[in-house]
Amino acid sequence: MNMLMLLLRNLARGPSTDAFPFGDTFTPERLRGRIRFDPELCTGCRLCAHVCAGDAIHFDETDEGLRFTLWHNTCTFCGLCEHYCQTKAIHLTDDWHLAHLQQDKYAMIEQGVVAPAACAGCGCRMTAPVPALTALAYRAGNRRIEHLQTLCPDCRRKAGVTGGRS
Amino acid sequence: MPDMLSSDTLSLLFAVLVFPGGLFALCVGLVLKGLDRRLAARLQRRVGPPLLQPLFDLVKLARKRTLVPDIACKPVFLAAPMVGCVSMALAAALIPIPGVYDPDPLLGDLLVVLYLLAVPAVALMIAGSASGSSYGAIGFSREMALMLAYEGPLLMVLVTVAIKTGLAQGGVVTFSLSEIVRYQQEHGAYLADPWMWPAFLAFLAFFPANLGIAPFDIPEAESEVLEGPLLEYSGPPLGLFKVMSALKAVVVLSLGIALFFPTAPAGAPGLLVHLLKLGVLSLAGVTVLRTAIGRMRIDQAVLFYLKWPEALAIAGLAAVLTLA
Amino acid sequence: MSFIARISQRSPWLYRINAGSCNGCDVELATTACIPRYDVERLGCQYCGSPKHADIVLITGPLTLRVKDKVLRLYEEIPDPKVTVAVGICPISGGVFRNSYAVAGAIDRYLPVDVNVPGCPPRPQAIIEGIAKAIDVWRERL
Structure with missing residues (x-):
């Protein structure tokens, strides 16, 4: 009996089917x-x-x-x-929408x-750190940091030892 | 005279192949099946397939390749669905449409219908055992157990109606469906008589099992025995089985109408009323039931049939005999 | 395209093969089939229990060595014309199980695949989209 009431209620409330693939569908946020x-x-x-x-x-x-x-x-x-x-x-x-044909x-x-960028010190090829990363690491940059960013890791190490003088 | 004979044969052939058997019954059966799937979807808060989906399925199946298993008995495997279809087309031609169609007494009566009704189940059993699949064999044994359980009440219901009509007309039994329909057209439907209700209920309980519909679709349960006897079928023969089940739905429902509430006007309105009755009986008796109740186990189903429809059928028969 | 072909393409029956899936994609397939919100029966689809009734076969899982022969045999049992859809990244490329000793590898090395639905698992709408693409492929084969 409960089941019959449920079926009747379903009939009265109408289909709850999504229109997709014939229409739009929702996408969770x-x-x-x-x-x-x-x-x-x-x-x-x-x-x-x-x-x-x-x-x-x-x-x-x-x-x-x-x-x-x-x-x-x-x-x-x-x-x-x-x-x-x-x-x-x-x-x-x-x-x-990733479904695709073979x-x-x-x-x-x-x-x-x-x-790639060229190292300001030795001129080798390197992947430069991006400004977004510097902004994350240091709240405000200074001239020294900006200079270090243009160097390749090897040159940066040297610059660290010599205090920025190349 | 040869001329008379040939025109008789032609009209018989027309009755079996076009109206009301064969083509007409197939169309009605497919639309009923489509209505059934659509209402079932609505009851489950879905949109459901198009109304003509069963027809699309049939056309699709006709275009698929037929695979026959190596271990199958090929002629029997391919003949089984045809036997089922032909028997159902014949049975459809035997059942009167009140006010529209009266079957030729040459074709047969209620007893022939009873035999023909058993043929689709037998065809399924033969198909299951001929396919050589173990799932088919399980489906075969389940179909047989179920058939033994529901044939008893069915026989008793048919006899009840036959005796009721026979006694009312001063005889003992009348197995002629035309007589039964004519008597009710004149004296009111049996459904209006409360003493006939047990028999009607027993008949209602009979058709889910005969039509292979939940909760009694145990032989063809796709989640347990992978559609049982139909497992090895593909393409056109599978389509023939679908045709058979569509025809069977029309035959069984029409039989119910002829036995219990055939009152209808003559001519085209009669046909409309008949179709309307078929629709209501199919939606109320089949769709709602199969959506509301899950599948039973075979032992539960056999026990159910041996208890309730059997008791109802006996009560109906006793009521008719004592009242007479 | 003939009228008959146009009618037949509205009745694609689906069959699922689990080739060693973690069941994530199978749950999404069951969701697509059973939940009223994603009613695949609108496309005329119907899940069938027997491979011999199928038109579109949905394969989930990375094809483990243990099921490889059985999957290939099942695939042979599906009558032509048929379309294969790989659901989830496992059958497409092996996914997180790639290079495992127990996995035979991407399924398109062993049987022809027509549509891929990546995801781990793909969402039901994506599966429906894949089935719609598969129906387009199937129409050309009818």
């Missing part, structure tokens, strides 16, 4: 979906690749600079990369190249 990478903010620390559970993130050195590659087809969307990224160069958007399987990637 904090849904973790397709990943966006911003090379302007990346310092090349590679912590994201280290914490990635699905081994989805790869860094490789190319002629243009440090290349970040993420393959959505092995990403678990756990959000650890975004959590550990100090400058939030990695961001999980709420875009969940021929696009290997096109489901997010890629970005971190442009």
